[in-house]
Amino acid sequence: MPPERKARVGKRRRASSDKGDKDETASSAKERVGGKRKAAASAETGANKESSESPGSPQQCRWLMKSEPESRFENGVDMKFGIEDLKALPNQTDCWDGVRNYQARNFMRQMKEGQLAFFYHSNCKEPGIAGIMKIVKEAYVDHTQFDKKDVHYDATSKADNPKWSMVDVQYQRMLKRFVPLAELKKYHLQHRAKGGPLKDMALFTRARLSVQALTTEEFDFVLSLEDKEPL
DNA sequence: GCCAACGTTGGC
DNA sequence: GCCAACGTTGGC
Numbered sequence: 001m002p003p004e005r006k007a008r009v010g011k012r013r014r015a016s017s018d019k020g021d022k023d024e025t026a027s028s029a030k031e032r033v034g035g036k037r038k039a040a041a042s043a044e045t046g047a048n049k050e051s052s053e054s055p056g057s058p059q060q061c062r063w064l065m066k067s068e069p070e071s072r073f074e075n076g077v078d079m080k081f082g083i084e085d086l087k088a089l090p091n092q093t094d095c096w097d098g099v100r101n102y103q104a105r106n107f108m109r110q111m112k113e114g115q116l117a118f119f120y121h122s123n124c125k126e127p128g129i130a131g132i133m134k135i136v137k138e139a140y141v142d143h144t145q146f147d148k149k150d151v152h153y154d155a156t157s158k159a160d161n162p163k164w165s166m167v168d169v170q171y172q173r174m175l176k177r178f179v180p181l182a183e184l185k186k187y188h189l190q191h192r193a194k195g196g197p198l199k200d201m202a203l204f205t206r207a208r209l210s211v212q213a214l215t216t217e218e219f220d221f222v223l224s225l226e227d228k229e230p231l
Numbered sequence: 232g233c234c235a236a237c238g239t240t241g242g243c
Numbered sequence: 244g245c246c247a248a249c250g251t252t253g254g255c
Binding site: 101102206208 | 249
C-alpha cells in the first residue's frame with residue numbers, strides 16, 4: 001500500500017509513470033508521499049488475500065488515510081504529502097498510490113465513490129487528523145508498481161495480474177481545528193474504560209495500518225471534536 | 232504450515 | 244534516534 005501515503009502510508013507517490021496509463025484520471029504524477037504509508041515491502045506470499053474484509057458494510061463507510069506532511073527522503077525521493085499538498089493540486093484531486101500492504105489495499109478496494117475519508121498526518125511533529133477528503137474514483141491499478149524508478153516499484157507484480165490498487169481522492173475541507181492523535185488517544189482510553197465511540201478505533205487497535213475503516217459513530221464523534229475545546 | 236528472523240511503521 | 248508492535252519472508 002501507498003502509501004499507505006502515502007503512500008503514504010497511504011499515499012505516497014512520486015513522479016512519473018509509464019505504465020498503467022490506462023486510467024489516469026487524477027493527476028499524473030506528482031510527488032506525493034504520504035501517507036501514508038504503505039507497507040513498503042512487496043510481498044509475495046499474501047499476494048492474493050483478496051478481500052479479507054467484507055465490502056463496505058453500511059457502518060463502515062468512512063475512512064482514514066495516512067500521509068506524511070513533513071519531508072522525509074526515501075531513495076532520494078521526498079515522501080512529503082500533507083493535506084496542503086492535496087489542496088494545492090489541480091482539481092484538488094490526486095491518486096492515492098504507493099500503498100503496499102494488503103489490508104490497506106483491500107480497504108481501498110472497498111471504497112465507493114462519494115465516501116468521506118479523514119486525511120491523517122503521520123510520522124511528523126504533531127500527528128493527527130487535519131481534514132476531510134472524498135473518494136472520487138474507485139479502486140484501479142496503481143501504475144507505480146510497474147515503474148522501476150518509483151520508490152514503490154514492485155518487481156513481483158505482473159502486468160497481467162497487478163497486485164496493487166489505488167483510488168482518487170479530492171480535498172473537501174480542513175477540520176475547524178487540527179485534532180491531534182494525543183487527544184484522540186485520551187478519548188480512546190476513556191471510552192475503552194467506560195464505553196464510548198472510540199473504544200475500538202483502528203488508529204489505536206491497528207496503529208500501523210495506513211488505510212483504515214471508521215464506523216459512522218467513530219467518524220461523527222471525531223468530527224464533533226472540531227467544535228469543542230481541545231481536551 | 233510453523234515460526235524465527237527480519238524489515239517497516241510511526242509514536243514518542 | 245529509539246524501539247515496540249506487527250507484517251513479511253523463508254527455512255524446515
